[in-house]
Amino acid sequence: MFIIKDGYPFIIVCLIATAIVYYFFGAAWAVIPLVLAIYFAYFFRDFHRSMPYDPNILYSPADGTVMGIEEIFDDEYLNEPALKLTIFLSVFNVHTNRSPLDGEIKYQRYTCGQFVPAYEKSASFENERHAIGIDNGKMRFLVIQVAGLLARRIVSWVTVGHQLKQGETYGMIKFGSSTELIVPRNVEITVKKGQTVVGGVTVVGRIKAE
Known part of the structure; x- marks a missing residue:
């Protein structure tokens, strides 16, 4: 499994938001942007799939x-x-x-x-x-x-x-x-x-x- 490059901006923004929220408001509120970062990593996942070639x-x-x-x-x-x-x-x-x-x-x-x-x-x-x-x-x-x-x-x-x-x-x-x-x-x-x-x-x- 890997993360598609289009997902990195979403993940990075959420992680930055997590750090900022944690610094100013504490761990409880920082959970929200952290969960979003985890979801974006999950959503933008992909897999290396190699199946037998068959033209038919x-x-x-x-x-x-x-x-x-x-x-x-x-x-x-x-x-x-x-x-x-x-x-x-x-x-x-x-x-x-x-x-x-x-x-x-x-x-x-x-x-x-x-x-x-x-x-x-x-x-x-x-x-x-x-x-x-x-x-x-x-x-x-x-x-x-x-x-x-x-x-x-x-x-x-x-x-x-x-x-x-x-x-x-x-x-x-x-x-x-x-x-x-x-x-x-x-x-x-x-x-x-x-x-x-x-x-x-x-x-x-x-x-x-x-």
């Missing part, structure tokens, strides 16, 4: 719970009938996002929006979101980071032209959110609604043999 499966793009699986027509990147898998991330989940499969980022779009709870169905359309479209020559898919009620900033460490490896971390959403994976119909979804998934570990889809 898609790993989960996030830790969390499967909120829904539905058939849609994707007019943002695939421009064809597709399947959408939605994963809800609570404030206790690891919040980094990982690429389900390897490929090159061919599409990227950041959309400003509202901050309704991530578990609400309308969040997919109303909330702040960041989408990346990936193409590996054999198939294309779309991964979307959706902000939630508490998540007010989506972080991305990649851009168009970046080559992602299967399971590679490419960004995170701060403090509660959801992640959507949109794939062509030739992908068989291997998880069910309500199932807990682990980013870069749980197999969520399998490419059907032609």
